[in-house]
Amino acid sequence: MSSPASVAGRERPRLFVAFPLPRDTVVRLAEWQGRLTGARTVPPGNLHVTLAFLGARPAEELDAISDALQEAAARAKRPLLTPVRYRETRSVGMVVCDDDEGRATRIAEDVFERLEQLGVYERERRRWLPHITVLRFRERPRLDP
Template sequence: MPRLFTALEVPEDVAQALATYRGGLSGARWIDVENYHVTLRFLGDIEEEVAQEAAYLLGQVRRAPFEVTIEGLDAFGGDRPRALIARIAPSPAIVELQAEHERLMRRAGLPSEKRKFAPHVTLARLRDASPRAVADYLGLRGGPPGLTFRADQFVIYSSRDSVGGGPYVMEAAYPLR
């Protein structure tokens, strides 16, 4: 049973720029640079037939390429920070693409995604990082101003059952046109 999700790839030059923020935060488990991506829809551990239906439905998506802008660094988890992220500006193009993925996955028989879509690139998983240490890290680093890339395809990735962070395998790619 594959564990799948749809995503935008982060180009190598942008990934390398984000990699300069690695280090300096106790309790961070840094994601390998080659595994940086922007998740659109988590499908989960699904049966092969559902995976095939999802792949077929995603092949029907017709959207134009668009620009993706990284706004800055942030953290998920509030008083119990669990991830350090690069926040993506929620443009109409990315929000509409994600909403279409959500509709198609529901049509394939998957349950609705419970979490609100917050486009981001996960840079590190946090374990026992204090809110103060995370706030200090973010205050010192600021974030990557003006980092932009063109999304000209989305992909389906599979991952092994792990604590997150890859390695991910591209199972299918869908051009935006």
């Protein structure tokens, strides 16, 4: 989890919480993306595993959000995520990851709870799925990578 950008005044930065990817994973995904056609690839610098999307939040909430995330990170063990399969939804292609030892899910649950307590996040109904969005499209290409 990275540190927050500095903002001032009435700005409403668009926020999400994510795990960054190891450099070698980004390189391998970018090489794979380079061989695909029929969809917009997510730039390598934007590849990550999203935990929570908060949307546009008032700048004055940033310190509390940052503190909550730092507390969660301090308690966490490094997650072990293994890419296992490709999956498409209506608008994105993703690499689904196995959460070895359940560490990422425990971190996600802790983050969800802390952000809900702050009133800045509402948990999704569906179960959290660790994944890396690698493609965006208007029409499903139905790739079989």
